[in-house]
Amino acid sequence: MITLERQILKVRPGKFPDLEELDKKFIAEETRLGFPPKKRYQCVIGSHDTNTVIVERQWDSMAAMEAKFDEAFADAEYQALADEGTSIIESTQWEVYSPLP
Secondary structure, three states: OOEEEEEEEEEOOOOHHHHHHHHHHHHHHHHHHOOOOEEEEEOOOOOOOOOEEEEEEEEOOHHHHHHHHHHHHOOHHHHHHHHHHOOOEEEEEEEEEOOOO
16 A cells, blocks of 8 residues: 655754755665655745645555665665765654545
8 A cells, every 4th residue: 555754854944955965865865765756845835834845755565665674774874874864954743644534
């Protein structure tokens, strides 16, 4: 069953240029690891401020998503990027959705 992963990132003020550079590295690493492509959005109007970025990715199944993240969390290069992100991203909220019939 298709699974939608959503990350809600709160970017530290003034760090959008750094986020863009970091995301280029993440895209390369996630591609190497076999992640599906992601879409990114910046909040313009709503309950979040403009320092909010939404990242969405569709997976073939919850099991596929879990397996790929297990692989990524065990990968030194991926972990180094995640560590680099702590100076750029203030907070992250993860959500996972499944489609309704």
